[in-house]
Amino acid sequence: MSAPARPARPQRVLTVASTERLGPHLVRIVLTGDSLADFGAAEYTDAYVKFLFVDPGLGLEPPFDLAALRESLPGEQQPVTRTYTVRAVDREARLLTVDFVTHGDVGHAGPWAQQAKVGDVAVVMGPGGGYAPDPQAGWHLFAGDLSAVPAIAAALEALPASARGVALVEAELQEDVLDLAAPEGVEVRWLLNPDTSDVDHLARAIDALTWPDDVSEGAVQVFAHGERESIKAVRAVLKRREVPRGAISISGYWARGRTEDAFQAEKRTPIGKIED
Numbered sequence: 001m002s003a004p005a006r007p008a009r010p011q012r013v014l015t016v017a018s019t020e021r022l023g024p025h026l027v028r029i030v031l032t033g034d035s036l037a038d039f040g041a042a043e044y045t046d047a048y049v050k051f052l053f054v055d056p057g058l059g060l061e062p063p064f065d066l067a068a069l070r071e072s073l074p075g076e077q078q079p080v081t082r083t084y085t086v087r088a089v090d091r092e093a094r095l096l097t098v099d100f101v102t103h104g105d106v107g108h109a110g111p112w113a114q115q116a117k118v119g120d121v122a123v124v125m126g127p128g129g130g131y132a133p134d135p136q137a138g139w140h141l142f143a144g145d146l147s148a149v150p151a152i153a154a155a156l157e158a159l160p161a162s163a164r165g166v167a168l169v170e171a172e173l174q175e176d177v178l179d180l181a182a183p184e185g186v187e188v189r190w191l192l193n194p195d196t197s198d199v200d201h202l203a204r205a206i207d208a209l210t211w212p213d214d215v216s217e218g219a220v221q222v223f224a225h226g227e228r229e230s231i232k233a234v235r236a237v238l239k240r241r242e243v244p245r246g247a248i249s250i251s252g253y254w255a256r257g258r259t260e261d262a263f264q265a266e267k268r269t270p271i272g273k274i275e276d
C-alpha cells in the first residue's frame, strides 16, 4: 500500500511592492498580497518562508501544482525552494519584508532579489519558526553572518529594554554594516572578515567575549545561525563553555559552495551535521 499523499502546502502569490539596496550584499524586498492577512508564526522572531521558483520558460501561472510538476519535469527543470527569514510582517497592511543576501549570479533567490522590481511576482510557502528571545534570560548572545541579520535584527527589536547581551555579526565589507536597533545593554558588534576561508572568525570572537559566570539555561540564551562551517566552529566553543543545549538555537542557514538543495540533503550526512 502506498503512503497517503501529503496535502499540498498553501502557496501565497505575492507581488513586489518595493526594493531597497541596504548594502553591497543585502537587498530588502517588500512583498504584498491579500493572502498575508492570515500570516502566522507571530510568536517567532526567526519565522521563515520558502520561496518557490518554477522555470519561467514553462509559462505557468501560480499557484503551481507542485506534485504534478515534480512528477513530470526532468531533474534540471524541477521546482526549487529557498528559505528566507521574515524580517517583518504587517498583516493589516498585507506587507512582508525579506532581506536577501546577494552573492552573485549563481542560484535562484539571490539573483532574483538582485534584479527584482516593483510588480514582479513571488510565491512563498509557510511560515515556520522556532525561536523567540526569552525576556527573562540574564544574558543574550546573538551570532551570525548577513544571512542571519534579519533574524538577529527581529530578535533585538523584540527584547525588553532591560535586556543584556552581545550581538556579533560577521560581514565581508564595512559597507555591509547596518545600524541595528538594540536595547542599551546589548552591544551590537560587527566583525569584518573579508577572508571567507577563515571560518573560525566568528567562533574566536565568541570565545573572546567576557562570559557571565552562570551559563545555565535561563541565565543565558544563544541564537547562532549562518554559514555551516562557521556555525560548527561556534558550536564547539559553546560546548567547551558548557552552555546547555536547551539554551541554544543553532543551525547552518547555508553552506559555501552548495546550493540550498545540496545543503539540505547533506544534513542527513556527517558533513551536514552541527554537533549536538
Ligand SMILES: Cc1cc2nc3c(=O)[nH]c(=O)nc-3n(C[C@H](O)[C@H](O)[C@H](O)COP(=O)(O)OP(=O)(O)OC[C@H]3O[C@@H](n4cnc5c(N)ncnc54)[C@H](O)[C@@H]3O)c2cc1C
Binding pocket: 048, 082, 083, 084, 085, 086, 099, 100, 101, 102, 103, 106, 107, 108, 109, 110, 111, 146, 147, 148, 150, 151, 252, 253, 254, 255, 256, 257, 258, 259, 260, 261
Ligand atoms: C531558516 C533559514 C532562514 C534564512 N534566512 C535568510 C535570510 O533572511 N536572508 C538570506 O539572505 N538568507 C537566508 N537564509 C539562507 C538562504 O536560504 C541561502 O543562502 C540560500 O542558499 C540562498 O539561495 P540562492 O538560490 O540564492 O543560492 P543557492 O542556489 O542555494 O546557492 C548558489 C551558490 O550561492 C552560494 N550562496 C548561497 N547563499 C549565500 C550567502 N548568503 N552568501 C554567499 N554565498 C551564498 C552557495 O554556497 C552556492 O555556491 C536562510 C536559511 C534558512 C535555513
